[in-house]
Amino acid sequence: MEKEKLTVSQINAYIKKRMSMDHGLKNIYVKGEISNYKSYPRGHDYFTLKDEDSQLKAVIYNHRKRFLEFVPENGMKVIVKGTIEVYEKNGYYQLKANSITEDGLGHYHILFEKLKNKLKDEGLFDEKYKKEIPKYPKHIGVVTASNGAAVKDIITTIKRRYPLCEILIxxxxVQGKQAAPQITAQIKNAQKYDLDTLIIGRGGGSIEDLWPFNEEIVARAIFECKTPIISAVGHEIDFTIADFVADLRAPTPTAAAELAVPQIKELKNNVNQLTRRANKSMNKIIQDKKINLNNITDKQIIKNPESIYDIKQMHLDHLISNLNNFSKAIISENKNKLKILEKSNIFKNPESIYKLQKNSLESLINSLNYSSKNIISTNKNKLKIIKNNTALKNPKKIYHEKQISLNNYINRIDYSSKKIISDNRNQLEIIKNSKILKNPNEIKIRKQNQLLNEIDKLEILNPLLTLKRGYSIAKSDDKVITSVKDVKTGDEVDIKLNDGIINTKVI
Amino acid sequence: MENMSFEESLEKLEDIVNKLEKGDVPLDDAIDEFNKAMNLVKICNDKLNSAEEAIAKIVQENGDLIEFNSNE
Incomplete structure (x- = not known):
């Protein structure tokens, strides 16, 4: 049976009709987390509601938005009241919101992060503002619920560790809407008292319970407080804005008390130890001084003070004697020098120096005279010799002599050249008379005879000539047979004789 | 010296002991310092032994102080 075929529009229209009739999809509350939140220009906001496993498209139209008490943001956990409607055109359904309310922790988380970032940017958490917690407090204030576990923990701990201080509560x-303003007021009130340290906090609880410690007014009161503050809110894992602003964060109220006061036992030990150290070092100082004193009194000088005088006296005597000896030595040395000078010739007869110099001067003059005369006479002689020289007296004689020796050379050259020419003529004559030049054909004939001779020798070696003498050559398949083994019965054998070939067969 | 806080007394005592331990103090000064140290030890011990129980009080709205009773 053929079924009716529906168009897409028809089926979407059908779904829309069916769903709009379903009261289970009208005015329902849906819980989920906002994601993909987008505002469109016409004022409608589209977003997705999701939980761990599933997602649902949602829309809030412009005219419903004005009733919202907060600005929806991604990550917020919300409860949406609305109706499921089908958007025919695109074939999907969505939750049309009438109202949206915040659902628990998602809201707190966002507020926390916002305030944390705001105060951090303002510098309220900066390390430079952190005040030091006094080591030995006399008065400690505690801002907390007077009937809670926290205040008992704090008092017990302080009493046990350090019973020397007074605690003002x-x-x-510490929870609910009134908590934050009360905490703020008490922080301000506490500053009227002469407190060394202020602890603010409470025991563990849900994020809503701890919320007052995340309020801005509390944070600012802590920041402005002149007294150093230790925060102790909830358990170790809980971090509040108060913790970030406080001068010191304690993980629990008990820990806050421990951080606020020292251990009296430790302090007693400390004092005892300091007492021991004082005694020990004092004894050592006294011992050292005694040893110093003994060292000094043991010395000779203290025992016999005159010895200093004696030693100095001896030293002085020694110095005087040294001085005497030294001055005597200088005087005698100089006397000797004077004597030697007095004895010297120059000192006795100063003119001798003049004579001595005069003599040497005269001898110099003499030797100068003598050598100059000598040079002059030598040169005069040389000049005479030159003057008497033949060449100078008769220059033509030299020319004549040279003429004679030149003629000699010419004669000798003439003779030897003539001899060379005649020798060469003779040789030429000999060559002209030689056989080869007179009869060149004779050489040719001789060479021809020699060649014929060689050919005859080759004729003897020609194997064909051997055939003339009755020998033959046996061949098979054009190969010369040299052994019986080269042929077998039936093979054809050609026997070559001098004048022809015999074809045979091996039998 | 009796008016000093415990903290100041303890600090002063530590200073003196450190000075004595260095050893380069003239004897007269050393004796003076040692006497001061012993005096401070007495003060500290007196303060540490003075209270046997911490007092806890509640500050009431009108400013009155009443003793805190943990059994309330």
Missing amino acids: FPSL
Whole structure:
């Protein structure tokens, strides 16, 4: 049976009709987390509601948005009241919101992060503002609920560790809407008292319970407080804005008390130890001084003070004697020098120096005279010799002599050249008379005879000539047979004789 | 010296002991310092032994102080 075929529009219209009739999809509350939140220009906001396993498209139209008490943001956990409607055109359904309310922790988380970032940017958490917690407090204030576990923990711990200080409790609500203003007021109130340290906090609880410690007014009161503050809110894992602003964060109220006061036992030990160290070092100082004193009194000088005088006296005597000896030595040395000078010739007869110099001067003059005369006479002689020289007296004689020796050379050259020419003529004559030049054909004939001779020798070696003498050559398949083994019965054998070939067969 | 806080007394005592331990103090000064140290030890011990129980009080709205009773 053929079924009716529907168009897409028809089926979407059908779904829309069916779903709009379903009261289970009208005015329902849906819980989920906002994601993909987008505002469109016409004022409608589209977003997705999701939980761990699934997602649902949602829309809030412009005219419903004005009733919202907050600005929806991604990550917020919300409860949406609305109706499921089908958007025919695109074939999907969505939750049309009438109202949206915040659902628990998602809201707190966002507020926390916002305030944390805001105060951090303002510098309220900066390390430079952190005040030091006094080591030995006399008065400690506690802002907390007067009937909670936290205040008992704090008092017990302080009593046990350090029973020397007074504890003032500033009671305050620590949860609910009134808590934050009360905490703020008590922090301000506490500063009227002469407190060394202020602890603010409460025991563990849900994020809503701890919320007052995340309020801005509390944070600012902590920041402005002149007294150093230790925060102790909830358990170790809980971090509040108060923790970030406080001068010191304690993980629990008990820990806050431990951080606020020292251990009296430790302090007693400390004092005892300091007492021991003081005694020990004092004894050592006294011992050292005694040893010093003994060292000094043991010395000779203290025992016999005159010895200093004696030693100095001896030293002085020694110095005087040294001085005497030294001055005597200088005087005698100089006397000797004077004597030697007095004895010297120059000192006795100063003119001798003049004579001595005069003599040497005269001898110099003499030797100068003598050598100059000598040079002059030598040169005069040389000049005479030159003057008497033949060449100078008769220059033509030299020319004549040279003429004679030149003629000699010419004669000798003439003779030897003539001899060379005649020798060469003779040789030429000999060559002209030689056989080869007179009869060149004779050489040719001789060479021809020699060649014929060689050919005859080759004729003897020609194997064909051997055939003339009755020998023959046996061949098979054009190969010369040299052994019986080269042929077998039936093979054809050609026997070559001098004048022809015999074809045979091996039998 | 009796008016000093415990903290100041302890600090002063530590200073003196450190000075004595260095050893380069003239004897007269050393004796003076040692006497001061012993005096400070007495003060510290007196303060540490003075209270046997811490007092806890509640500050009431009108400013009155009443003793805190943990059994309330």
